[in-house]
Amino acid sequence: MNINIFRYEFRARRKSVLIWGGSLAALILLFFSIFPGFAGQAALVDELMKKFPPALLEAFGMSRLNMASVTGFYSIIFLFAQICLAIQAGNYGFGLVSIEEAEWTADFLLTKPASRVQILTSKLLAAFASLTLTNLVIWISTFLAIALFSDGREVDMNAVILMLLSVMIFQLFFLCVGLVISLIVKRIRSVTPYSLGLGFGAYILSAFSGIFGDVALEYITPFKQIDPAYIAEHGSFNTPLLLLNIGITVISLAASYWLYLRRDIKAAV
Amino acid sequence: MSIIEVNNLTKYYGKSRGIVDVSFNVEEGEIFGFIGPNGAGKSTTIRLLLSLIHPTSGSMQIFGKNVVDNGPEIRRDIGYLPSEVFYYEGMKVIDLLKYSASFYARDCTTRMQELSEIMELDMNRRISDLSYGNKKKVGIVQGLLHSPKLLFLDEPTAGLDPLMQRKFFDLIRKENKNGVTVFFSSHILGEVQRLCNRVGIIREGRIVETSDIRTLQQNNYKKIHVTGSGMDSSTFKLPGVTNLTSENGTQHFFFKGDINVVLQKLYGLQVSDVTIEEPTLEEIFMHYYE
Numbered sequence: 001m002n003i004n005i006f007r008y009e010f011r012a013r014r015k016s017v018l019i020w021g022g023s024l025a026a027l028i029l030l031f032f033s034i035f036p037g038f039a040g041q042a043a044l045v046d047e048l049m050k051k052f053p054p055a056l057l058e059a060f061g062m063s064r065l066n067m068a069s070v071t072g073f074y075s076i077i078f079l080f081a082q083i084c085l086a087i088q089a090g091n092y093g094f095g096l097v098s099i100e101e102a103e104w105t106a107d108f109l110l111t112k113p114a115s116r117v118q119i120l121t122s123k124l125l126a127a128f129a130s131l132t133l134t135n136l137v138i139w140i141s142t143f144l145a146i147a148l149f150s151d152g153r154e155v156d157m158n159a160v161i162l163m164l165l166s167v168m169i170f171q172l173f174f175l176c177v178g179l180v181i182s183l184i185v186k187r188i189r190s191v192t193p194y195s196l197g198l199g200f201g202a203y204i205l206s207a208f209s210g211i212f213g214d215v216a217l218e219y220i221t222p223f224k225q226i227d228p229a230y231i232a233e234h235g236s237f238n239t240p241l242l243l244l245n246i247g248i249t250v251i252s253l254a255a256s257y258w259l260y261l262r263r264d265i266k267a268a269v
Numbered sequence: 270m271s272i273i274e275v276n277n278l279t280k281y282y283g284k285s286r287g288i289v290d291v292s293f294n295v296e297e298g299e300i301f302g303f304i305g306p307n308g309a310g311k312s313t314t315i316r317l318l319l320s321l322i323h324p325t326s327g328s329m330q331i332f333g334k335n336v337v338d339n340g341p342e343i344r345r346d347i348g349y350l351p352s353e354v355f356y357y358e359g360m361k362v363i364d365l366l367k368y369s370a371s372f373y374a375r376d377c378t379t380r381m382q383e384l385s386e387i388m389e390l391d392m393n394r395r396i397s398d399l400s401y402g403n404k405k406k407v408g409i410v411q412g413l414l415h416s417p418k419l420l421f422l423d424e425p426t427a428g429l430d431p432l433m434q435r436k437f438f439d440l441i442r443k444e445n446k447n448g449v450t451v452f453f454s455s456h457i458l459g460e461v462q463r464l465c466n467r468v469g470i471i472r473e474g475r476i477v478e479t480s481d482i483r484t485l486q487q488n489n490y491k492k493i494h495v496t497g498s499g500m501d502s503s504t505f506k507l508p509g510v511t512n513l514t515s516e517n518g519t520q521h522f523f524f525k526g527d528i529n530v531v532l533q534k535l536y537g538l539q540v541s542d543v544t545i546e547e548p549t550l551e552e553i554f555m556h557y558y559e
Contacts, residue, residue, distance in 0.1 A: 004371040012359075104355035108411075111319050112372040113345040264282070264322040267312050268353040 002114050002122045009126035013092070017130045020088045021137040024081055028138065031077045032145035035070070039151055042068030058207075070146065071156040075228035078163050081138060082170060082223060083203055088134060089171040090195030092127040093178020096120075097260065098188040104268045120260050124175075131171045139164050159235050166226045166237070173222045173245055174198065176252035183259040187266075219244060270333060272297050272419055272450045273318065278327035280313055287313040288474045291327070295452055295467075300445055302465030302482070303454040310474040311454040312352070315423050318452075319349060331419065345373065348417035352424035354408035358397040362407055365396060366414060373415040384410040387440060388433070401428045409437060413444070420444065420451045426460060438464060458549070490523045492548045493531065497540040507534065523548065 038045060045067055049057065066072040097120070100106045109119060142164060146155055178198060182188050202221040209218030218224040225245035230238050273295035280287035288310035295301040305311055316322045318329055320340040329336040331343045356365050366385075370377035385392055388406040399407065405428045412420065422441070426434050441464065445451055455461050461468060462482065469479040478485070495505075496519040505513055509526030519542075524531055528545075535543065 002372075004368065008368060012357075103358070104353070105357055107321065107349075107351055108356060108369075110321055111344060111347070111349045112369070113341045114372060115341045118341075262323060265316070267316060267321075268351075268355060 001125060002118045005109070005114065005119060005122035006126045006129075009123050010129055013127070013130040016088075016091070017133050020084065021134050024084055024134065025137050025141040027080060027084070028077055028141040029145050029148075031080070032074070032149045035073050035149045036151040038073065039068045039070075039153060069156070069232075070150050070153050071159045071232045074142070074146070074160060075163065075232035078228040079223075082226075082228070083199060085134070085138075085167065085171055086174050086199035086202060086222070087195050089131055089174035090178040090198045091191055092130065093175040094182045094188060094194045094198075095191040096123050096127060096175075096179050096182070098182040099191065101265065102187070102189055106265050107268075110265055116261050116263075117257065120257060124179075127175060128172070131175065132168070135167045135171065138167055156232070156235060159232050162231050162235070162237060163228050166231070166242075169242070169246060169249070170222055170226050173249045176249045176256065180252040180256045180259070183256055183263065220248070270297055271295065271330075272332060273301075273452065274330040274333075275314075275318075276328045278314070278317060278329055279325045280310075280317055280322065281325045286310075286474045287322075287325075288317075288471070291471070291474075291476050293469050293476060293479050295450060297450055298445070298448055299467055300441070300451040300453055300465045302461035302468035303452060303471065304456060304458060304461050304468055305471035306456055309471045311456075311471060312423055313474075314471070315349075315421050315452070315454060319344070319347070319421065345415075346418040347421065348412040348415065348419070349421045350408050350412040350423065350425045352427055354404045356396045356404065356407060356411075358395075360396050361392070362390065362394055362396060362399070363392040365407065366392065366411060369411045370414055375415065377414045377416075380416060381410065381414045384413055384440075387436060402430060402433065405429055406433070409440075413440075418449060420449055422451065422453045424455055424457075425453070426455070426457070434460075462549070490525050490548045490552070491528065491531075492544075492546045492552065493520075493522055493524055494542075494544040495520045495535065495538075495540060496542040497538055499539055504538070505531075505534065507531070523552075 049067070067076075097106070100109060110116070114122075142160065146160070174195075178195060181194070181198070185194075188194060203223050205221040206218055206223030206227070209221075209224060219241060222245055225238070225241040227238065271294040273293075275294070276292050278291045279289050291310070291314060303311055303314070313322070317324055318331065318336060320336060324337070332346065334343055336343060360368070366381050370381060384390075388409055390403065390406045390410055394403075396404070396407070405425075409425070412422075420441070426437065429437060438460070441451060441453075451464075453461065453465055465482055467479070467481050468485065470477045498518070500518075500520060502513060502515045502520070505520055505522055507524075507530060509524050509530065511523045511525070513520065513522040515521075531545075
């Protein structure tokens with residue numbers, strides 16, 4: 001770990017963290033603010049929901065939910081937050097070393113007296129610090145939203161806290177998988193298409209698995225491995241799937257170090 | 270002690286050639302010129318020595334230490350100026366230089382000021398606003414501010430105006446006088462000739478010749494022009510004569526071998542003018558590429 005690299009990398013993401021954090025806080029608070037009206041007419045809402053095709057509800061994880069409960073309602077907001085988190089973490093993962101190489105500044109950094117392990121570790125920790133700030137924003141906005149808009153209804157705090165705890169695991173998945181893909185793919189010119197692809201791809205995989213029922217593919221997507229609807233319903237993680245998620249993250253991380261240490265940095269022109 | 274020692278170094282990018290079986294030494298305190306056309310493998314060699322890329326086979330040592338195992342330690346005393354300079358666009362020059370300096374244990378502030386003054390670099394400007402030549406100046410200051418013992422210059426003069434080039438060469442000479450070893454890669458032979466003690470010539474990934482710049486000029490060829498009456502293109506058909514051309518009664522040719530052979534020949538002729546000179550490096554160089 002090199003404190004100079006960490007500081008530079010962390011500063012470079014200041015604006016990004018501000019924008020993502022602000023958007024997520026707005027999403028959670030605004031979305032939750034309609035809860036009191038929503039819950040007040042629970043019967044009506046249930047009636048309404050029955051009119052939607054079941055496949056659509058399944059895709060949004062709404063089929064098994066009690067929308068009139070705070071936890072059930074929050075789990076839907078949380079799913080949207082997850083999509084944002086996936087794209088943000090994917091952005092940081094895909095860009096961690098590839099931006100430097102696309103803009104040819106890698107030559108500058110890698111000819112300094114720092115080892116590649118130091119460089120990658122510092123970059124990873126800086127990205128993790130930025131993600132943790134975003135994570136913090138989610139915790140604060142969630143508690144604030146519940147305090148302001150739960151309408152005096154009972155809250156299953158256990159399930160809410162489990163969801164909040166899963167944020168870090170979820171972020172690390174996209175950070176590390178993004179990084180390892182960026183090291184396998186020959187050259188990344190722009191990060192956004194990749195992170196959008198990975199984020200939405202993983203989400204759609206999870207949504208479609210709901211429609212088609214038993215498809216094994218769903219197990220590899222974090223949206224299923226850390227499914228807020230499941231947590232709201234059971235008050236616990238789906239442990240085997242959660243372990244699978246962590247396993248993929250750890251393997252991606254190890255593979256990233258292995259690849260980065262052996263990587264040839266291409267010359268400009 | 271050899272500062273750089275390269276043995277049978279080979280690098281393939283997949284199937285395409287980088288360099289093949291390259292061996293050479295660079296001694297302490299010298300300015301070693303590394304010449305060859307674009308694509309010959311100059312940058313590949315430098316990037317290998319800086320651990321930016323990994324060798325396919327062969328070994329490299331810098332300061333007597335294996336490059337592959339001791340990269341970070343070796344790089345403490347290395348300065349690098351690439352042919353194309355790229356820095357973080359959003360940063361100010363001063364911030365970039367401070368970031369660069371932060372990697373080294375010593376305090377580089379005074380040196381940084383000194384170098385910026387010599388190179389007339391405005392440190393308060395943003396990198397993205399700089400012209401190519403000015404970015405190059407940032408590169409020079411950045412490469413030298415930590416007082417390295419070994420300098421890698423990869424075609425360093427591109428983008429510098431002649432005045433700056435001269436200042437740059439003076440700076441390199443001064444560094445060299447203070448004991449800094451310089452590895453200077455270029456395809457412009459004139460500048461290598463002006464600056465270097467010894468050269469390695471690389472062609473299609475292989476070293477064709479490593480030698481003292483004087484021996485290269487002396488032992489090889491003389492460039493001879495003779496003007497006089499009663500001579501034609503057949504007069505100098507001697508062993509050792511090449512590139513014979515005739516123009517307005519003047520014979521131009523290169524000669525390699527015992528110079529007395531030519532002098533004897535001249536003795537019997539009616540000569541009005543004769544010039545015997547060292548060929549330029551350029552001319553020698555062309556010979557290697559024939």
